[in-house]
Amino acid sequence: MIRIRKDWSLLLAGGTLSLLAPLTASASTSVDSGVTAWMLTSTVLVLLMIPGLAMFYGGLSRTKNVIGTMLHSFAALAIVGVLWVAVGYALAFGKGVLGGFIGWDSGLLFLQSIDEKVLESSVPEYVFAMFQGKFAIIAPALMAGAVAERIRFRGYCVLIALWSLLVYSPICHWVWATDGFLFKMGAIDFAGGTVVHISSGISGLVAALFLGPRVGYPKTAMHPSHLVMTLIGVGLLWVGWFGFNAGSGISSNLLTAQAFTATQAAAATGALTWICIEHFHLKKITSLGLASGILSGLVAITPAAGVVPPFGSMVLGAAASCVCYLALIMKSKLGYDDSLDAFGIHGVAGILGALGLTFFLRPSAVTALSSAAAAKGEPWSMLQQFGIQSAGVGITIAYSAIVTLILVVLVEKFVGLKLSDAEQKAGMDHSLHGEHGYGFLNLN
């Protein structure tokens, strides 16, 4: 994907079609301070999404679980933050081994070999590694929303460590490393629709089905403890998403502006669509509905940001809200407990965006794709691209579902994953952490 992105930026700049990947690093390339500054900014913006997610999820959980739920996001910062530097980057962006199943480059352990490397996109490889690292951190944190309020913290930590190495890194390698098989197939995933959102959404669903519902679900009402915090959280996510999407071109040029605009348009359309649906369906507009619409739009545009013009991104944003709204209705009908709708929003909107982008590609993207296909001696058609996108989505779903199922079974057996009924009733904050959130409500 990075290679194709580079191709587009060259095409747009009037350059020739280059088949060299920007990851082909050389020590002689000089650093472009403009691009590097934007990539550093993007990296920090994506980092901001993690406390944003903690607030979003924390506000949606019940009073007795707010600390435990927010810790799920922050724990990912600590655990994946260490793993990514140690081995995660080598597994995702090293040369393909085991038949391309995963990357490996022992020089990339602890990022040793990139100490003085500058990528062809004129960005120090450290910046790229840190930018990608933030994606690796947020993916398992998103998944936590599906199993919130009933998972043991120790088991969760072991689960996301294994998940990051065995689910995230391989999928990231397939889709984003220049020698990944989905990348070579031409699957478009601009900023992580499959790698981040589908993988975490599906894995969350599998883990939620494995753990079973929370005590009392669905009979007992489980109200959000702090919607104000949820709204601030979704606001931070929206802000951070500009780093997520507009940074994913590893550039600071026309492509960045295109991705930036598509992100804004899709998020706003998603929010507007959701409150319109609520207005007609419930006769009331809710803040959580607006927040869900923002997220649906943002998730749907993630795989598509650099390749879809504003109108297409608005169609994707609107469609995402409709489909996610239906998915949440289906959830209550089917009765499974995806506590904070990690699958209902991230999984569903991610799938919609990754498939739907095929029909709204901007002309220059079509040109780039068809000449890339022609270079391989193949014809290109929209239907064929849809087939490639479906393959990418299908493989991500199947792989993350199967491996996550194995992981949750093993972690439950050897570490313990599900909270007992008594601990759930007491709440995670009390039974796991010995703290309580919202202490300010008590005179103390």
Added chain:
Amino acid sequence: MKLVIAVIRPEKLDDVREALVAAEITRITVTRATGHGQYLGEDLYRGQIHVPDLYPKVRLEIACNDEFVEIIIDAILRGARQNGGKVGDGKILVVPLEQCIRIRTGERGGSAI
């Protein structure tokens, strides 16, 4: 008529409510409270164990007709004890209730409960 007031551990609220619902007692008022009995509990902040002056508790109020008092007390005892009874499980107070008026209809007395 009686007013049953119970001060319990916050983490036992779900258990107490389940026990009350099982005993078909569904009319209840719940408030957050802060207080102190004989209990010396511990909170953990930055690795330091703190013994707070006042503990978060939950206060339940249930107005009932006399014949329900024992049912309610039994249900609360069932739900609120930790491991068969620990210091800090709370208290149940029963006080006489002079009058009860349903605001919607203005009816008074036992039928208004």
